[in-house]
Amino acid sequence: MHNRIIVITGATGTGKTTVSEYLREAYQVPRVITHTTRVPRVGEVDGVDYYFETDDTFAKRHFLESVIYDGHQYGSSYEALERGWANSPFLSIVLDTQGAITYAEKLGDQAVIIFLTVSQGQTLQQRITERGDDPNAIDHRLESDEYRRDLELPAELQGKAKVVLNDHLAEAKKALDGIMASLQVNAE
Ligand SMILES: Nc1ncnc2c1ncn2[C@@H]1O[C@H](COP(=O)(O)OP(=O)(O)OP(=O)(O)O)[C@@H](O)[C@H]1O
Numbered sequence: 001m002h003n004r005i006i007v008i009t010g011a012t013g014t015g016k017t018t019v020s021e022y023l024r025e026a027y028q029v030p031r032v033i034t035h036t037t038r039v040p041r042v043g044e045v046d047g048v049d050y051y052f053e054t055d056d057t058f059a060k061r062h063f064l065e066s067v068i069y070d071g072h073q074y075g076s077s078y079e080a081l082e083r084g085w086a087n088s089p090f091l092s093i094v095l096d097t098q099g100a101i102t103y104a105e106k107l108g109d110q111a112v113i114i115f116l117t118v119s120q121g122q123t124l125q126q127r128i129t130e131r132g133d134d135p136n137a138i139d140h141r142l143e144s145d146e147y148r149r150d151l152e153l154p155a156e157l158q159g160k161a162k163v164v165l166n167d168h169l170a171e172a173k174k175a176l177d178g179i180m181a182s183l184q185v186n187a188e
């Protein structure tokens with residue numbers, strides 16, 4: 001099978017980055033780093049968590065897709081995919097649902113879509129508070145259209161996305177192990 005990209009999507013705080021980290025540690029699946037104009041959170045590092053951009057530098061990039069999420073720009077490039085696939089047949093990427101829809105449309109079966117969810121919405125606010133996000137940024141995000149939109153699996157991804165409940169990380173990891181086995185990727 002050709003190269004694949006595991007697209008991890010869902011609302012803020014559902015655990016997308018945590019899941020990408022699990023896939024890296026357990027399955028050696030590297031994450032494609034995307035670009036954003038938002039300011040780094042405490043502890044985030046340029047070139048590791050994101051490529052942090054200004055509006056001017058962002059405008060000069062060539063993106064496969066880009067979105068505005070909670071007032072900031074985010075984008076991912078073909079070049080990053082090609083670079084990643086040169087070293088690994090499986091990559092992961094963390095995207096909002098609009099980006100996931102674009103990947104499903106543009107890459108077809110090469111994109112394996114995982115939609116993360118939790119059973120209680122208020123869990124998400126608690127998680128991002130405990131993560132240490134700025135309280136003003138949390139309020140702004142929870143009031144954004146994109147946050148509300150990404151709580152539900154979009155119609156365009158129904159029947160395409162694999163839905164993983166992440167109330168408890170150990171159970172989510174078991175579901176991920178099942179997905180990786182179906183893709184014939186072994187844990188190392
Ligand atoms: N099952 C879980 N139970 C408790 N805490 C969790 C669980 N999964 C992830 N977390 C924690 O919740 C916080 C949010 O997780 P993470 O940053 O992975 O979410 P995200 O979906 O990438 O968020 P965002 O879209 O805002 O960047 C982190 O502090 C993470 O350690």
Ligand SMILES: Nc1nc2c(ncn2[C@@H]2O[C@H](COP(=O)(O)O)[C@@H](O)[C@H]2O)c(=O)[nH]1
Pocket residue numbers: 009010011012016034035036038065066067069074075076094095096097098099100
């Ligand atoms: N469509 C895209 N979405 C992206 C990209 N990079 C990140 N994201 C998503 O944006 C929101 C907000 O991210 P945060 O780090 O500020 O919490 C989240 O859903 C990310 O998954 C991208 O290149 N394209």
